[in-house]
Amino acid sequence: MLSVPLLEKGEFLIAASSVGKTYSTTSGEKVLALEDLNVSIADGEFVSLVGPSGCGKTTFLRILAGLEPASGGRLSIAGHVVSGPSPDVGVVFQSATLLPWLTVAQNTTLPLRVGPARDRAPTGVQALLEMAGLTGFENKYPYELSGGMQQRAAICRALARAPRILLMDEPFGALDALTRERLNVELQRIWQVSRKTVLLITHSIAESVFLSDRVLVMSPRPGRILADFAVTLPRPRDFASTPEHPDYLRLTKEIRSVLDRA
Amino acid sequence: MSTLDSQELTVEDAKRQRVRARGLLLKLAGIAVLLAMWQAGVTFLDVPTYILPAPMQVWAALKSGLFVPLDSPTGFYIPIAGTLANAAMGFVIGSIFGLLIGSLMAEFRSVETVLMPYAFALQTLPKVAIAPLIVIWFGFGNGSKIAMAALLAFFPLMVNSFTGIRNTEPERIDLMRSLSASRLEIYARVKLPSAAPFIFAGLDMAAVYALLGTIVAEFLGAQRGIGVTIVQAQAVTDVAGVFAALIILGALGMGLHLIIRSIKRRIVHWDERRR
Numbered sequence: 001m002l003s004v005p006l007l008e009k010g011e012f013l014i015a016a017s018s019v020g021k022t023y024s025t026t027s028g029e030k031v032l033a034l035e036d037l038n039v040s041i042a043d044g045e046f047v048s049l050v051g052p053s054g055c056g057k058t059t060f061l062r063i064l065a066g067l068e069p070a071s072g073g074r075l076s077i078a079g080h081v082v083s084g085p086s087p088d089v090g091v092v093f094q095s096a097t098l099l100p101w102l103t104v105a106q107n108t109t110l111p112l113r114v115g116p117a118r119d120r121a122p123t124g125v126q127a128l129l130e131m132a133g134l135t136g137f138e139n140k141y142p143y144e145l146s147g148g149m150q151q152r153a154a155i156c157r158a159l160a161r162a163p164r165i166l167l168m169d170e171p172f173g174a175l176d177a178l179t180r181e182r183l184n185v186e187l188q189r190i191w192q193v194s195r196k197t198v199l200l201i202t203h204s205i206a207e208s209v210f211l212s213d214r215v216l217v218m219s220p221r222p223g224r225i226l227a228d229f230a231v232t233l234p235r236p237r238d239f240a241s242t243p244e245h246p247d248y249l250r251l252t253k254e255i256r257s258v259l260d261r262a
Numbered sequence: 263m264s265t266l267d268s269q270e271l272t273v274e275d276a277k278r279q280r281v282r283a284r285g286l287l288l289k290l291a292g293i294a295v296l297l298a299m300w301q302a303g304v305t306f307l308d309v310p311t312y313i314l315p316a317p318m319q320v321w322a323a324l325k326s327g328l329f330v331p332l333d334s335p336t337g338f339y340i341p342i343a344g345t346l347a348n349a350a351m352g353f354v355i356g357s358i359f360g361l362l363i364g365s366l367m368a369e370f371r372s373v374e375t376v377l378m379p380y381a382f383a384l385q386t387l388p389k390v391a392i393a394p395l396i397v398i399w400f401g402f403g404n405g406s407k408i409a410m411a412a413l414l415a416f417f418p419l420m421v422n423s424f425t426g427i428r429n430t431e432p433e434r435i436d437l438m439r440s441l442s443a444s445r446l447e448i449y450a451r452v453k454l455p456s457a458a459p460f461i462f463a464g465l466d467m468a469a470v471y472a473l474l475g476t477i478v479a480e481f482l483g484a485q486r487g488i489g490v491t492i493v494q495a496q497a498v499t500d501v502a503g504v505f506a507a508l509i510i511l512g513a514l515g516m517g518l519h520l521i522i523r524s525i526k527r528r529i530v531h532w533d534e535r536r537r
Contacts, residue, residue: 116442
């Protein structure tokens with residue numbers, strides 16, 4: 001297990017300063033995906049990153065997850081420079097990416113059975129499944145589940161190692177609108193219970209305002225942060241009343257106008 | 263589940279059963295027509311038996327080989343056992359090596375770079391042409407049959423495991439990497455199961471090829487085996503006997519295919535290409 005130093009007052013759990021990323025295409029062309037990206041996220045914060053397609057949101061998340069190196073800048077999680085995947089970080093991908101030959105229970109406990117610290121006792125996984133409304137589905141295979149349930153199982157899997165940070169890459173993008181709203185409410189509940197730090201990448205302005213404490217708006221490629229909106233809507237939020245709140249309406253309008261101008 | 267659902271299910275089942283029964287009936291009718299035309303053609307055109315025997319003569323040859331005690335020296339069972347044992351041994355050896363080399367090529371670019379030209383060259387070479395060489399190296403005993411079967415079983419496994427592993431969804435690999443899984447863990451827990459549908463398709467081909475390899479080696483000289491039975495029948499222009507042996511071979515090939523398919527259905531119950 002990684003030793004986690006206690007955070008100094010005012011220090012951020014995730015700190016990225018002037019992070020850049022340059023790709024080389026197969027034809028040898030250089031593509032600037034991210035440029036001078038500065039992001040700071042405090043412990044327990046729920047932050048969304050919205051931006052146009054191809055702006056480098058996913059690249060930033062992959063760098064944070066330790067799946068790709070940054071080309072420049074400084075990036076730290078809990079005071080440690082990011083040099084690879086960390087047990088402090090759970091990732092939820094665009095598609096649920098459940099392994100079809102494993103049951104729901106086996107999929108969600110996969111993080112406890114691989115990696116350098118495998119064979120950890122599966123503590124709390126049952127509680128996680130219960131929290132995600134998957135009790136009774138432990139022995140089902142992914143193809144027996146609806147898209148929404150698959151993504152809930154994927155969230156459970158990301159939480160299995162009890163990471164401090166949850167990185168989510170458009171996890172609800174492929175779901176229908178109603179399922180998406182329901183999962184937004186559930187994610188809020190899971191977040192309120194577990195008090196994780198969440199970075200959510202999304203295309204949906206509504207989703208970002210509904211869920212977040214802060215919404216970061218990114219520019220088209222090369223991605224930079226254009227605006228940082230604080231969302232102080234009362235919690236728990238719900239789709240019956242929150243969308244009618246004046247702050248919600250003002251924020252979605254402002255975020256849209258920033259994106260339109262970008 | 264509601265009663266409505268289960269009722270709908272039985273209606274669906276009954277419909278599917280009717281369709282399947284109709285298909286079977288059509289197939290049987292097709293076979294009957296073919297046999298009748300064959301018999302009529304041979305009878306009315308006066309085709310000599312040493313060119314094309316009538317279905318009834320083939321049936322007689324089959325009967326004389328099948329309706330005998332298992333250890334009868336003139337029966338089909340001893341050659342079947344010999345051919346199957348060698349083919350099975352070659353299948354296992356060839357498949358294991360094919361899976362191993364295919365995996366190494368998929369996992370290590372350097373192995374791929376070194377071995378790919380040979381794989382290509384051997385792939386385009388008609389491999390049964392190697393049989394005489396194999397007989398020189400391994401003799402007229404079981405060794406040459408097993409080696410020939412293994413050689414033919416090797417390629418479909420190598421190609422299919424390589425392709426299957428390389429086709430693993432990148433997101434699954436990202437998932438494992440995000441969990442700090444080791445290379446071996448990623449291979450064993452994600453790449454190999456992801457490649458399973460490909461590997462089983464390879465096993466299906468390999469089983470039939472192993473049978474083919476054994477028969478070819480038997481043609482070149484052997485104590486016993488279906489290949490020997492065919493050559494012996496040919497030597498005395500017992501064409502009905504050749505036909506009978508070919509029917510046995512066809513049945514064996516079909517049997518192997520069905521066995522592998524049923525194992526596949528049990529193991530790869532989640533096959534993504536079917537869903």
